[in-house]
Amino acid sequence: MSGLLTTVLPLMMLIGFSVILGMWNAPCHPEGRKRYTSLVLSGNFLAAIIGLWWVGYSLFQRALPVATPGQLLATVATCVWLGTSYAEYRVSQRKLTIIPLAAVIVLMASALAAGLNTGQDLPENLVNPRAAIHIALSLAGITLILGSGVYGAGEIILHRQIKSRSFGQWFHDMPSMSDLNRLRRVSLTAGWILITISIASALGTLWLMPASREVTVSHLHPMLTLWATITALWAADRFHWLAQQKMALVSLLVSALMVLLIIVSVIGFFTRFFA
Amino acid sequence: MRLEAIGLNHRTSSIDVRDRAALTPEKVNLALHDLILSENIEGALILSTCNRSEFYLSPYHHHSEEDLRCILQKYTGVTEEEACDAYILRDEKTVSHLFRVSAGIDSQMLGEVQILAQVKNAYYTAHDEGTSNSVLNKAFLRAIEVGKNVRSNTEISRGAVSVASASVKIAERIFGELSNRRVLLVGAGQTARLAAKHLATGGVDRWRVCNRTLANAEVVADLLGGEVASYPPSVDELAWADLIVTATAAIEPVLTVENMRTAKKKRKGIQLLLDLAVPRDSEPGIGDLPDTYQYTVDDFQDLVKANLKARENEAERAENIIEGHVSEFAEWYQENRVAPTIKQLQETLEELRILEVKQYAKRFHDTDQEQVVLFSKSLIRKVTSLMIANLKRASLEENDLSMAKAVARAVSLNPNGDLTDVLKRLDDELSH
Structure with missing residues (x-):
């Protein structure tokens, strides 16, 4: 059972995502319209599989799969694909889907390379539901903020194509500017809400478990910086402080900054934890 | 043929x-x-x-x-x-x-x-x-x-190839669904009406129309189910619209950068200006305002040219598809030349079968009647399918209609009736 959950199923999903990525380049041609529909269906099927796998693995492990870097990566991959499938249900993302697809493949392959099995009993703090929920909410929130960055990048690409009158393939095959803007704003708002809850739960844990204060506080500083940045971004978007194109650019920059902070924060946290 | x-x-x-x-x-x-x-x-x-x-x-x-x-x-x-x-x-x-x-x-x-x-x-x-x-x-x-x-x-029909349809394409790339978008139409001439028609087809249903001659604006507004606005458009009208289409005969620009900048302060979100007039109705700097896209006739020409070029590239693929269908049609035609003969053959044999079954019906027990009918039908079917296959093969592969003529003569019940017609058709085919 362990081999099935940690190797066979993730490997099969990886193959499935790779096949879809290979075929996604064509769907915007007329001959590919039917193929696009079948690819979307296949994507939904894979979303169901990856979601079930994540739940199944949580039940099998009796803890959310966020205990090792491999599990974290797999959880982010799950969030990315579930989010993408939901977004596709609302708006046809067309060629833009290539980006989350590639991201899922890289994340899943890295998760498999890093190993999904903990190989030992899980540390007490990670089995603790408060910590697990904090981590899961953070990952989901971060994924959504990253998604807003991707949609922001899409807006910038389309904006440049429209401004420069270069009506290339991306001009035809991207979602409309309005759809991209809507997706970016929804992702940003949802991500901000999840990260806010996650930070609140972390502060609660800090108050309830003084023993882990040393590790948690050092992790909390970059996360609070991140939260403050995202809150400022969300407020700027919500109250239209900046023009739409500037907001798209700022979303992209914040996403990049966030990736940097996450790498510093999470890697540092796990290094200290397992040391 | x-x-x-x-x-x-x-x-x-x-x-x-x-x-x-x-x-x-x-x-x-x-x-x-x-x-x-x-x-x-x-x-x-x-x-x-x-x-x-x-x-x-x-x-x-x-x-x-x-x-x-x-x-x-x-x-x-x-x-x-x-x-x-x-x-x-x-x-x-x-x-x-x-x-x-x-x-x-x-x-x-x-x-x-x-x-x-x-x-x-x-x-x-x-x-x-x-x-x-x-x-x-x-x-x-x-x-x-x-x-x-x-x-x-193929992509032969893809992409807009007229200024009016290209303007809709640009609007769709920016706004997605055009329903619920507010459009200010500046001008009521033929170009403005054509653009409005395309946009209405694209789903736009909220219109304001302004024109130097008020009566013309009223006519177009009535046609579109919209309202009449003042001319030249006020800052409020400009701020109201998501999409502004201008197509007047004015010599001086109707929309200035200053007016548009003031209007931008009163609204949120993207604004698209489609200037279809020659000379242009809008000052060039409008497109530099934040969240504002300005397109003129020249810009559409580029899109139209690019799309036409793409269509030309697809034409070769289309020709290949057509060639295949022409060959299939020619094959069907070759086969179909013997269709009247086949029809005559089937009708004659069916007529004979019914007569024979009727004649010999009394010699069989009531319970066997159904079997006799089934037997006769099966026999006729086998005989005709063999003959039809050979007739079609001769026509298709050897371009030979002599067998069809012989069959037509052989099975004719009334030489002065249908036969003449069928033979005439076969002769016509041979003469081609």
Whole structure:
């Protein structure tokens, strides 16, 4: 059972995502319209599989799969694909889907390379539901903020194509500017809400478990910086402080900054934890 | 192949001639009924659009070029000289041309989609009037299929190729769904109306119209179900609109950077300005304002050119698809030449079977009657299917109709009736 959950199923999903990525380049041609529909269906099927796998693995492990870097990566991959499938249900993302697809493949392959099995009993703090929920909410929130960055990048690409009158393939095959803007704003708002809850739960844990204060506080500083940045971004978007194109650019920059902070924060946290 | 066509299109004739040659639906009906009365015409079909007038005929013997030109002159009213410019097509070239027309390859605007509906209409008209025969029916049904096939398997109809449709494309790329978008139409002339028509087709339903002559603005606003706005548009009107379309005859710009900047302060979100006027109605710097896109006629020309180029690249793929369909049609036609003989054979043998079963019915017990009928049907089916296969093979592979003639003679119950007709048809085929 362990081999099935940690190797066979993730490997099969990886193959499935790779096949879809290979075929996604064509769907915007007329001959590919039917193929696009079948690819979307296949994507939904894979979303169901990856979601079930994540739940199944949580039940099998009796803890959310966020205990090792491999599990974290797999959880982010799950969030990315579930989010993408939901977004596709609302708006046809067309060629833009290539980006989350590639991201899922890289994340899943890295998760498999890093190993999904903990190989030992899980540390007490990670089995603790408060910590697990904090981590899961953070990952989901971060994924959504990253998604807003991707949609922001899409807006910038389309904006440049429209401004420069270069009506290339991306001009035809991207979602409309309005759809991209809507997706970016929804992702940003949802991500901000999840990260806010996650930070609140972390502060609660800090108050309830003084023993882990040393590790948690050092992790909390970059996360609070991140939260403050995202809150400022969300407020700027919500109250239209900046023009739409500037907001798209700022979303992209914040996403990049966030990736940097996450790498510093999470890697540092796990290094200290397992040391 | 008993198929020929004569016609005029944008390549052969000026727009004046094409206008004169275009037939109204009533005239098409009259012409079809008149043509079918001709002794040498078994089927007739007319495709008449603003850009082409074509007569498709299925004759017993091919008409001479002169006869075909007379037909064109008679029904379209073009002069003898103008009729000389018409193209005349025969046999497979007719089929190939029809398929290219249906696929939009022969259209002035490569890949246009309206022609497919016009081909359908032409077919249904002739079919309903009873003037098309099996060959024309098959050719046009296949042409409709080819038209769909080419459009779904190539990008020949993709992308806007007129300024009006390109403006809708740009608006869709920016706003997505156009319903609920607010449009301010500045100008009420032909260009403004055409752009409005395309945008309305795209889903726009919230309009404000302004024009130097108020009465014209009211007419257009009524047509679109919108409101009339002041001219030149006020800052509030400019701030209200997501999309501004200008197409006036004004010499000086109607929209200034300053007005647009003030309007931007009163609104949120993207604004698109489509300036379809020459000289332009908007100052050049408007596009530099934040969240504002400004497009002029020249910009659309680039999009139109790019799309036309893309369509031309797809034309070759479309030609390959058409070629395959023409070959299939030719094969069907070869097989179909013996269809009347086969029909006669089946009818004669069925008649004989019924007579024989009736004659011998009393010799069998009631319970065996059903078995006798089944046996007789099975026997006849086996005999005929063998003969049909051989008849088709001879026609298709060896182009040999002598076996069909022999069968037609052999199974004829009434030599003075149907046989003459069937033999005449076979002789006609051989003469082709």
